[in-house]
Amino acid sequence: MGTRLQNKVAIITGSTSGIGRGCAELFAEEGAHVIVNDDGSRKGLGEEVVEHIKASGGSASFFRADVFQSEDLRKLIEYATETYGRLDILMNNAYKGHATSVLEQEEADWDMVFNSSVKAAFLGCKYALPAMIKAGAGSIINTASIHGLLGGLRHSAYASAKAAIVNLTRQMAVDYGKYGIRVNSICPGRIVTEGKIEFLKKYPEEVRRQQAVYPLRRPGTMREAASAALFLASEDASFVTGHALVVDGGLTAQLPDSVAEPLEEGLGLFRTE
Template identity: 45%
Template sequence: MGRLDGKVALITGAGSGIGRATAILFAREGAKVVVADISQEGGEETVRAIREGGGLATFVKTDVTEEEDVRQAVQAAVDVYGQLNILFNNAGVPGPYGVVDVSAETWDRVMNVNAMGTFFGFKYGVPAIQKSGAGAIVNTSSTAGLAGSVGSPIYSAAKGAIVNLTKSMALLLAKSNIRVNCVCPGPVDTPLNIQFFAGMPNPAAARSSFISGIPMGRIGKPEEIAAAVLFLVSDEASYITGVPLPVDGGHLAR
C-alpha cells in the first residue's frame, strides 16, 4: 500500500528538478499524477519515467503565468482521473542579482511565475479539491522567503509572498478539510539553482560561499525536498497546516 493510493495530484514545474522528483515519488506511492510544465520535453520525460516505473501520469503543457493554462491543468486532472486531491504549486524561476540595475519587466517575471502562478493554482485548484471532500496543497517557497537575500532581493520578495499566502490560505481552508503548507528549500542541485548562481557576479565564489554557510556542508538533492513534500501531503501530516518547512541542511538554524 502506497501512502497516496487513490489520490490524484497536480504538480506544476514537474518537468525537472524538485517537481520531477516529487512527481516520480508521488507515483511510486500510488498517486495518479498530472505533470504540468512549460517545457514539453521536460514534462514528457517525467511522464515517461513515471510510466516506466509502473505509475500513471499525464502531461499538460502549462505556463503558470497564463491563467487559462492553469485552469486547463486542473481540469485535466478531473477529466483524466476524475478528481483532484493534491496540488503542489512548485513552478518557479530564480531572481537577478541586486535591485538598482533590474528592470520592471524582470521584477514582473519573477513575481508572476513564483507568486502569481501560485495564486492561479489556488484559484482553480481549491474548488476541484473541495469537490473531492478533502485534500492537501503544498507550495514551494525558499529559505530566501523566510530571511533576507543579498543574492536576490526580488526572488526573496516573491518567495516571501508565497509564505504568507500559504499561511492565509491555510486559515481560509481549514474548515474545508484542506491543509496548506509550503516547503522552503535551501540550495538544491536543480537547473533553477544553477541559474540562480549564474546570475551572480562570480558564480563559483557565490556557490562556494553559500555552501560554507550550510551546517551540513552540502547542497541538497531534489529527492530530499520531494520526501518533505510527500510527508506534508500524506495522512501522517493530518494535523499540520499553515507551516513553512525549511529543508536546508540547517542553514536557517544558525
C-alpha cells in the same frame, strides 16, 4: 513502490526538472497519479518524464500549461478533474525570472518572478479549491524558499515573491481548513538540481563554500526536497497546515558567528573528493 499517496491525484507545476521533477517521481512512487506540467518550451521533456515514471511502475500524464496564462491554469485543473474525477494534491512549484538588487532589478523581470510564482499559485488555488471543497479534503503545497524567510544578497524579486508565497500559504490555511483542506509550503535551501550540477562543476569554490556554511556540510538533493513535500502531501501530515517547512541542512538555524569559524579556517577545509 510505496502507498502513502495511493490513488491520489496530484498536479505539480513546473515538474519537468528540478524540485518539481523530483516530487513528481517520488509522488508516483508512492502511488499517486501525477500530472506533470511545464509550458512545453522544452519539446518532448514532459513526455520523457512521464515515460520515466511509467517505466518505474508509476502512473503519470503530461499536460502543457503556461502558468503565466490564467486560462492555461484553469484547463490544467479541469484536465485533472475530468480525467481522474478528482484532485487531491496541488503543488505550486513553477518559477521563472531573474532577481538581483533593487537598483539593478528590471521591472519586467520583477513582474516575471511574481507572475510565475505568486500569481500562478493564487490562480492555481483559485481553480483547484472548488473541487477540493466539494470533496471535503485536499493538500496544497507551495514551493517557497529560505529566501522567503531571510534576506539574501541580490535577491530582491525572488525573496519578496517567496515571502509572499509563505504568507499566502498561511492565509489560505486559515480560510480553507474548515473544508478539510491543508495548505503548506516548503522552504528549501540550496538544492542540487540538474542545472546546478554543471554550475558546481564550473565553480568548485561554491561547493567548498556550501560545505563551510551548511551545518550538514553539503547542499541538499532533489530527493530530500521531494521527501519534505511528500510528508506534507500525505496523511502523515494530517494535522499540519499553515506551516513553512524549512529544508536547508540547518543553514537558517545558526547564528552568523557560527558560520564565521569554518570560513575563517578556509573554504578549502572540507574536501570535495
